[in-house]
Amino acid sequence: MTHTSEIEQVSVSRSFNGQQKVFKHRSNVLGCEMNFGVYVPDSVHIGKRPALLYLSGLTCTHANFIEKAGAQRFAAQYGFIIINPDTSPRGDNVPDKEDYDFGKGAGFYLDATEEPWAANYKMYSYITKELIDIVKRNFPIDPENFGIFGHSMGGHGAINIGLKHPEIFKSISAFAPACHPTNSNWGRKALSGYLGPDETKWAQYDSSLLAAKYSGPKRIILIDIGDDDSFLKSGELQPESLKSNNHLEIVYRSRAHYDHSYYFVASFMEEHFEHHAKEFQAQKLAKH
Numbered sequence: 001m002t003h004t005s006e007i008e009q010v011s012v013s014r015s016f017n018g019q020q021k022v023f024k025h026r027s028n029v030l031g032c033e034m035n036f037g038v039y040v041p042d043s044v045h046i047g048k049r050p051a052l053l054y055l056s057g058l059t060c061t062h063a064n065f066i067e068k069a070g071a072q073r074f075a076a077q078y079g080f081i082i083i084n085p086d087t088s089p090r091g092d093n094v095p096d097k098e099d100y101d102f103g104k105g106a107g108f109y110l111d112a113t114e115e116p117w118a119a120n121y122k123m124y125s126y127i128t129k130e131l132i133d134i135v136k137r138n139f140p141i142d143p144e145n146f147g148i149f150g151h152s153m154g155g156h157g158a159i160n161i162g163l164k165h166p167e168i169f170k171s172i173s174a175f176a177p178a179c180h181p182t183n184s185n186w187g188r189k190a191l192s193g194y195l196g197p198d199e200t201k202w203a204q205y206d207s208s209l210l211a212a213k214y215s216g217p218k219r220i221i222l223i224d225i226g227d228d229d230s231f232l233k234s235g236e237l238q239p240e241s242l243k244s245n246n247h248l249e250i251v252y253r254s255r256a257h258y259d260h261s262y263y264f265v266a267s268f269m270e271e272h273f274e275h276h277a278k279e280f281q282a283q284k285l286a287k288h
């Protein structure tokens with residue numbers, strides 16, 4: 001497969017029936033160099049493939065998902081391309097804070113408006129405009145079968161972006177997502193720091209508030225959370241605030257004895273592939 005010169009391959013490793021690759025590129029939106037992972041199943045030889053975009057949680061780079069989630073086996077089996085970006089802008093010129101839940105590794109998939117963050121912390125635009133266009137140009141992605149999923153802060157990003165962009169993402173799921181950031185410690189710290197004190201500006205990045213108003217094409221959102229998840233217990237996730245309506249069905253599975261880690265994510269990865277495949281199939285049948 002050939003790529004445009006806008007991305008440069010950093011590594012490639014054979015994994016199941018496909019290749020796990022890492023690319024780097026210059027992001028104009030973020031003003032820095034970024035890495036992202038792409039799993040390419042061998043079945044790309046038959047033509048365009050369904051794809052999933054995965055958003056990681058706090059402290060992650062592109063590497064955590066690739067190394068710990070165990071997604072390659074299922075991506076090969078289902079013939080899905082998987083794209084997984086980093087969680088924030090990177091590099092020496094990007095401002096940071098010595099906190100695990102703010103700054104580098106904690107971009108919250110929003111567009112910051114406060115200084116000094118506004119120049120680089122534009123993960124929402126990076127994902128929805130720049131990265132999507134880049135991967136569509138460089139990989140044989142079927143745009144009618146493109147889904148989004150994520151973990152924790154990345155689950156917040158996946159639900160938020162998926163609900164705002166049903167024209168791009170046809171299916172949504174999340175592992176232990178932060179569902180109500182306007183009302184949690186992580187969320188209030190990030191939203192006030194990146195967007196300023198006016199709470200009316202925060203609502204655009206709150207999945208529970210967006211879900212309550214959602215009137216787009218029908219979506220079923222699969223959510224898995226372990227009942228031994230320390231962040232569930234400390235109120236960072238608040239899945240009960242994310243409610244179904246006529247356009248949205250929330251399928252919430254509480255998993256006994258699982259925590260917040262990638263051991264939990266990997267345990268239910270196959271079921272998320274199954275969910276996205278079913279959503280793609282249901283939408284195809286609805287069209288005919």
Ligand SMILES: N[C@@H](CCC(=O)N[C@@H](CSC=O)C(=O)NCC(=O)O)C(=O)O
Pocket residue numbers: 056057058059060064068100151152153154260261262
């Ligand atoms: N205090 C911890 C918190 C970091 C952490 O648990 N990060 C999770 C995501 S939490 C929500 O977004 C994670 O995915 N970590 C990476 C991993 O590989 O497990 C700390 O600073 O370690």
